Amino acid sequence: MREPTPTTPPQVAIAGCGAISAVGCGVEALRSALRANASGLRTSERFNSPRFQSCIVGAVAEDFFEADENDPVYRLAAEALRQARDEAQTVLHSIPAARIGLVLATTKANIEALERISENRPCSDSARRHLQGNLLAADLAAEFGAGGKVQCVSAACVSGLSAIQQGAKIIQRGEADAVFVVGVDHLSAFVMAGFTAFKAIDPNGCRPFDAARSGLSPGEAGAAIILVRENFAPGSAIKIRGWGTSNDANHLTGPSRDGSGLALAIRIALNSAKLLPAEINYINAHGTGTPYNDAMESMALRAVFGEACPPFSGAKGMLGHTLGAAGVIETIVCVLALRDNFLPGTPRLNSPADGVPDSLVREPRLVAKLNHVLKLNTGFGGINGALILSHG
Amino acid sequence: MDKIVIAATSQVAEADLKLARLGSRFGRLDLMSQLALLAVEKLGVNFDSLPRERIAICLAARAGSLATDAEFWKGRDAAGGPSPTLFAYTLPSAAIGEIAIRHRLTGPNLCFVGDSRDVLAEAADLLRRGEADACVCVYCEVVSSAAAGMIQSTPTSNVSALFLQRDGAGQILPEEFDSDMESFCAKFRA
Amino acid sequence: MEISTTDIKEKIIASLNIQDITAGQIADDAPLFGAGGLGLDSIDALELVVMLEKNFGIVIKDMEEGRPAFQSVATLAAFVNAKRSV
Numbered sequence: 001m002r003e004p005t006p007t008t009p010p011q012v013a014i015a016g017c018g019a020i021s022a023v024g025c026g027v028e029a030l031r032s033a034l035r036a037n038a039s040g041l042r043t044s045e046r047f048n049s050p051r052f053q054s055c056i057v058g059a060v061a062e063d064f065f066e067a068d069e070n071d072p073v074y075r076l077a078a079e080a081l082r083q084a085r086d087e088a089q090t091v092l093h094s095i096p097a098a099r100i101g102l103v104l105a106t107t108k109a110n111i112e113a114l115e116r117i118s119e120n121r122p123c124s125d126s127a128r129r130h131l132q133g134n135l136l137a138a139d140l141a142a143e144f145g146a147g148g149k150v151q152c153v154s155a156a157c158v159s160g161l162s163a164i165q166q167g168a169k170i171i172q173r174g175e176a177d178a179v180f181v182v183g184v185d186h187l188s189a190f191v192m193a194g195f196t197a198f199k200a201i202d203p204n205g206c207r208p209f210d211a212a213r214s215g216l217s218p219g220e221a222g223a224a225i226i227l228v229r230e231n232f233a234p235g236s237a238i239k240i241r242g243w244g245t246s247n248d249a250n251h252l253t254g255p256s257r258d259g260s261g262l263a264l265a266i267r268i269a270l271n272s273a274k275l276l277p278a279e280i281n282y283i284n285a286h287g288t289g290t291p292y293n294d295a296m297e298s299m300a301l302r303a304v305f306g307e308a309c310p311p312f313s314g315a316k317g318m319l320g321h322t323l324g325a326a327g328v329i330e331t332i333v334c335v336l337a338l339r340d341n342f343l344p345g346t347p348r349l350n351s352p353a354d355g356v357p358d359s360l361v362r363e364p365r366l367v368a369k370l371n372h373v374l375k376l377n378t379g380f381g382g383i384n385g386a387l388i389l390s391h392g
Numbered sequence: 393m394d395k396i397v398i399a400a401t402s403q404v405a406e407a408d409l410k411l412a413r414l415g416s417r418f419g420r421l422d423l424m425s426q427l428a429l430l431a432v433e434k435l436g437v438n439f440d441s442l443p444r445e446r447i448a449i450c451l452a453a454r455a456g457s458l459a460t461d462a463e464f465w466k467g468r469d470a471a472g473g474p475s476p477t478l479f480a481y482t483l484p485s486a487a488i489g490e491i492a493i494r495h496r497l498t499g500p501n502l503c504f505v506g507d508s509r510d511v512l513a514e515a516a517d518l519l520r521r522g523e524a525d526a527c528v529c530v531y532c533e534v535v536s537s538a539a540a541g542m543i544q545s546t547p548t549s550n551v552s553a554l555f556l557q558r559d560g561a562g563q564i565l566p567e568e569f570d571s572d573m574e575s576f577c578a579k580f581r582a
Numbered sequence: 583m584e585i586s587t588t589d590i591k592e593k594i595i596a597s598l599n600i601q602d603i604t605a606g607q608i609a610d611d612a613p614l615f616g617a618g619g620l621g622l623d624s625i626d627a628l629e630l631v632v633m634l635e636k637n638f639g640i641v642i643k644d645m646e647e648g649r650p651a652f653q654s655v656a657t658l659a660a661f662v663n664a665k666r667s668v
Contacts, residue, residue: 253480
């Protein structure tokens with residue numbers, strides 16, 4: 001039953017986070033890796049073959065999965081959601097299941113099942129079921145007690161930010177008081193073969209914003225953020241302040257050369273947050289490490305911030321490109337930055353490329369206070385996303 | 393409060409593609425993108441009359457991009473490897489990209505996997521929130537035989553589309569509406 | 583046996599599923615990429631690399647290596663014939 005849209009939409013706060021990635025299991029593992037500016041990229045025997053452009057990837061530890069794992073995406077998503085729900089348990093205690101929604105972000109869902117079926121390898125019923133993102137979302141909702149609205153978003157590499165925006169809108173519309181936002185993709189032969197066909201992988205591991213960068217490093221992760229209506233969260237909780245999305249309308253897989261699409265998304269986000277560019281204290285970039293993306297992103301930042309670009313950095317040298325999980329896990333990086341007042345660095349950076357704004361943060365450092373943080377992602381199909389988080 | 397109107401609806405099936413030629417790249421698009429472009433063409437909307445950054449695209453694909461995923465994976469052992477062109481379409485949002493490119497629509501995009509229940513509601517919400525002034529809504533049911541076999545469903549290939557606009561000519565979007573976009577479109581064309 | 587420019591044109595048309603142009607309508611010297619010719623793009627370039635391996639067994643590891651060959655049908659035919667005579 002939909003309540004009428006309130007004239008001033010309620011604020012949406014973050015009540016809990018969960019993560020599993022190449023740098024380990026848990027938000028604490030992520031925080032440690034950020035403070036150490038560590039990289040989780042490693043060689044993986046799974047992809048040590050002429051079929052794949054590189055075997056350096058951002059993989060979750062093998063022992064996390066079952067032997068002959070059929071359903072890796074469910075495993076990753078459930079772990080992240082369990083962690084987030086534990087962190088938010090006090091808040092969730094007073095919210096009935098019918099008032100809890102779930103939005104899943106994934107680009108390929110359980111594509112593992114497609115490989116197994118095609119190759120006549122064993123494939124469990126649930127693994128096959130989870131080929132469909134909407135059913136994966138429904139099953140996560142059922143297991144974790146989200147009895148309200150369920151959606152599955154698949155908007156390429158912007159899926160995670162899109163899912164967070166959906167969660168916020170569902171709460172603002174009064175359809176739920178809490179939303180579990182989950183982002184997940186696993187490192188599949190399918191995705192490795194695809195990026196190999198694109199010759200888009202850096203054979204030596206990605207180096208976002210580096211002069212010698214030459215491609216991305218595929219990665220995998222499960223990440224979850226629990227959003228709640230502000231009155232359920234403590235005043236100090238981090239809030240979703242605003243967002244913006246746009247399309248380049250230029251080319252299916254190459255970003256608009258002048259960064260104008262991403263610049264538009266950033267401006268829309270700033271307007272929705274009622275903030276000036278100068279009020280942004282840190283930007284977490286998309287920074288895949290491909291020559292085109294990082295150049296385009298540098299131009300977009302210049303277009304919006306001029307020569308006064310706030311400190312910015314990218315996490316893909318640490319995690320790899322986690323596709324559907326990227327927007328969620330990289331937003332958790334922003335949450336950690338806000339909570340601890342520190343600027344994350346850019347792992348694997350040696351020497352910034354020409355044209356990259358000077359405010360690129362190489363090594364992490366503490367700052368007096370972070371108030372407003374901007375998160376960016378861009379994806380195939382020309383989609384651009386920007387999200388602004390603020391301190392309570 | 394501005395009224396939200398349905399300015400146009402359309403429905404297309406694979407058979408309609410025989411006469412279609414929409415852009416020089418058309419042969420390289422996957423089936424879902426071809427049908428989505430054709431459905432939007434059939435809406436007959438004059439996009440020139442509106443600022444392009446205020447036109448959103450909201451799409452749902454019943455089985456995601458599974459049909460193209462299966463086709464891509466089938467070519468994995470070919471000499472030279474699987475097709476990079478196909479890989480570009482192993483995302484349901486590729487169809488959004490093609491619509492955006494053809495009509496130069498730079499506004500917000502939403503892309504869902506599953507049935508059409510949220511397409512109209514989310515599109516209307518974008519308009520109410522002021523994030524867009526119009527929205528191209530598309531629902532794709534493109535399931536090849538290979539994909540159908542994998543998810544134990546039946547093959548199908550049709551797309552429904554709808555153009556929502558703030559004010560302007562058209563039927564007013566009712567408060568409560570069919571969550572099934574296909575039957576909703578059929579009703580409005582009748 | 584030498585590969586002709588017509589052979590190359592037919593392979594391009596087939597691998598890119600080009601529907602509105604026949605081999606006879608493509609000039610040997612017309613640019614393949616960018617404006618003024620076939621207007622192919624970066625994804626098409628990758629697809630042509632696959633086409634070369636599938637049809638002629640020629641492997642291009644790095645797109646920069648392929649760039650001079652991909653100027654026009656004439657340069658591509660010359661490239662293919664040179665590789666095949668090795």
